[in-house]
Amino acid sequence: MKGDALKGHLDLLILAILASGPRHGYGVIDQLRARSGDAFDLPEGTVYPVLHRLQAAGLLDSSWNEADGRRRRTYQITRQGRAALAERRAAWDAFSHAVTSVLRGVPWPTLT
């Protein structure tokens, strides 16, 4: 799946990954690939502007530390980020449920 298909969803995916614990950028992308079964194919460098934007919006926080002799930035989700994740996850569930209902020809919300 190309990066364009992820437009608009990357925020939700990143928040979901960081909800399970703090990670550095490489760790976030590694999890994105692992959890999607390598389905998401996007230039990894374009994930960083999203991380920075989410931090500027107060949904993530970050701190610097030293690892393997290099400076490493670690991101963690904030309380505001968890609230945004819950809201966006609910919206996504409703949307995907409705789309699936249409595709299967089953009236929503009877789909289980």
Added chain:
Amino acid sequence: MANFDLIDAYAARLGRLLRWRPDAADLVAETTDHLRSAAGQLIRDGADPLQAQQITLERFGDAALVARSFAVTAAGGLRMPTRFTRAAGHAALAAAAAWLAAGVLAVFGHTELLGWSAAGYYAWSAVAALAAAATLVTVAGSLARAGAGRGTGGRGAVAAAGLAVAALAAFPWFWPLGGALLTAATAAAIGQLRAARLPVPWPAWLAPAAFPAGFACYAALGYLRAGPADSYGDYQVASLAGFALSAALLALSLAGLGGWLRHETPADLPEPAAAA
């Protein structure tokens, strides 16, 4: 021992492409950590060091694409300093000087306190319109810097500033009209800069308050009947003080904004050559 020359070269290029950002060193450090972590993992998985670097860099994306993605706004604009925004900074400083001059010329062109003359009136009108025109360029540059120049709000703000130029050129004596239009334009520009969380110096925030403050001064002094009335029954000190206060506040604001805009490094200059 692994050779990380490709990664070093990539990080150096990214640093040059992001030189306009105050946090460029942090972004390069973060990128370098990512690339070395990824390449290290591939080497542990059996890849040879050179191949690991090539795969890592391919997955990370072209440096120009990555640098550009740091400037793209949700609406698809580019939030970065350019040669145009730097020029707008110079225009802001010119506008500040012109507004101060217009405030002084208003004594001769707008009142009979020291003797009104047609030449004084035309000079005041021309300088006020020039100041408004330079402010228009500043508004356009500020909106472009915030990545909001092409949206409906951005175009509306520029149109309002354009109407202000015409209003001040044609009816300088009715300066509250031009002032109201400039208030709308500068409020949109400063609002977009602040929404983008750009480090706008505090005097710039005063721009949308300049004409409302001047009009309040005009209304208050008019109510108090300050100074002699002119042949139209207008209280000259009130109108002069209102315009001069607006011009002074706007000049202060534009000087702050211009100082910031003109000192940023444009991102659209040709990429500098790599150090030997």
